[in-house]
Amino acid sequence: MIINISEATQRYSQINRDNRNMEWTKEADESIQKVPFFVRKRVRARVEKEAKNAGKKVVSPADVKATQARYLTGMASEIKGYQIDTCFGPSGCRNRAAVSDQLLQKIETLVKEKDLLGFLKKRVAGDLKFHHEFRITLADCPNACSQPQIKDIGIIAACLPQLTDEPCTFCEACVEACRENAITLIADNECPQIDFTRCLYCGACMKVCPTGTISKGAIGYRVQLGGKLGRHPQLAKELPEIYDEDQVLQIVDDCLNFYTQNSKHGERFGQILTSADLEKIAARYK
Numbered sequence: 001m002i003i004n005i006s007e008a009t010q011r012y013s014q015i016n017r018d019n020r021n022m023e024w025t026k027e028a029d030e031s032i033q034k035v036p037f038f039v040r041k042r043v044r045a046r047v048e049k050e051a052k053n054a055g056k057k058v059v060s061p062a063d064v065k066a067t068q069a070r071y072l073t074g075m076a077s078e079i080k081g082y083q084i085d086t087c088f089g090p091s092g093c094r095n096r097a098a099v100s101d102q103l104l105q106k107i108e109t110l111v112k113e114k115d116l117l118g119f120l121k122k123r124v125a126g127d128l129k130f131h132h133e134f135r136i137t138l139a140d141c142p143n144a145c146s147q148p149q150i151k152d153i154g155i156i157a158a159c160l161p162q163l164t165d166e167p168c169t170f171c172e173a174c175v176e177a178c179r180e181n182a183i184t185l186i187a188d189n190e191c192p193q194i195d196f197t198r199c200l201y202c203g204a205c206m207k208v209c210p211t212g213t214i215s216k217g218a219i220g221y222r223v224q225l226g227g228k229l230g231r232h233p234q235l236a237k238e239l240p241e242i243y244d245e246d247q248v249l250q251i252v253d254d255c256l257n258f259y260t261q262n263s264k265h266g267e268r269f270g271q272i273l274t275s276a277d278l279e280k281i282a283a284r285y286k
């Protein structure tokens with residue numbers, strides 16, 4: 001579920017608009033599933049674009065094969081040193097906990113300033129591959145469709161539930177909506193109890209509360225660092241707070257500086273980031 005944010009949400013939306021009439025044969029769809037997952041989205045978008053430019057309305061296995069060959073042969077020229085992805089939230093997913101389009105664009109501006117392609121060319125011996133690129137993703141809710149857990153920096157939108165003075169009718173809608181069992185209704189209490197150690201800040205409870213007893217509190221982001229796949233996969237580790245947009249940008253900046261100072265041979269961020277480093281980053285944003 002990867003959308004290249006280089007030309008961010010606009011480009012993704014544009015591709016979708018341009019290609020929305022493209023159909024795929026069953027065989028073509030099966031064929032694209034065989035493309036390595038980390039480039040599948042890009043190859044798929046490219047296949048559709050090239051098929052459309054050729055005047056086709058249906059993508060066939062031959063289209064997939066031809067584009068795949070061109071794309072993978074020219075891999076080196078496609079590498080730009082970083083990947084910034086998001087989930088499908090910007091396309092209108094109803095689960096979004098926060099609207100984050102501006103944040104993505106700001107992150108991309110920041111990343112571009114670091115010239116990660118120039119950095120990798122100097123540090124990596126041999127040809128650059130996609131797996132050398134620094135990956136940042138944003139998921140608009142804890143469902144985490146863009147896989148923040150395996151990215152160098154994973155950002156997850158968070159919406160804190162807030163209790164108000166509006167009387168609760170004990171309808172139980174919030175209890176049913178909360179997949180984390182974080183909400184309890186107690187007969188003698190005037191309002192529900194929220195267990196914030198379980199809450200993932202998904203925003204579901206406030207969307208269903210008919211009285212406004214639970215409403216939208218602060219909007220922010222969880223941040224996970226150092227995830228990766230490859231020969232030694234590891235899940236990203238989460239910083240302890242919910243951060244506002246400015247803090248997220250500062251954390252991204254800190255992480256990129258740490259990475260370019262410490263990745264001597266193009267090692268992935270997660271390989272060089274120790275628990276002590278993570279604590280130091282966390283301490284700056286208490």
Ligand code: SF4
Pocket residue numbers: 087088089093094095096097139140141142143144145146
């Ligand atoms: S992460 Fe959440 S908001 Fe984004 S596409 Fe998945 S369900 Fe929708």
Ligand code: SF4
Pocket residue numbers: 159160161177178179180181182183194198199200201202203204205206
């Ligand atoms: S924000 Fe989500 S996880 Fe937290 S209490 Fe509400 S429904 Fe549950």
Ligand code: SF4
Pocket residue numbers: 167168169170171172173174175185192208209210211212213214
């Ligand atoms: S907080 Fe809202 S949704 Fe939950 S029980 Fe009370 S009125 Fe219903």
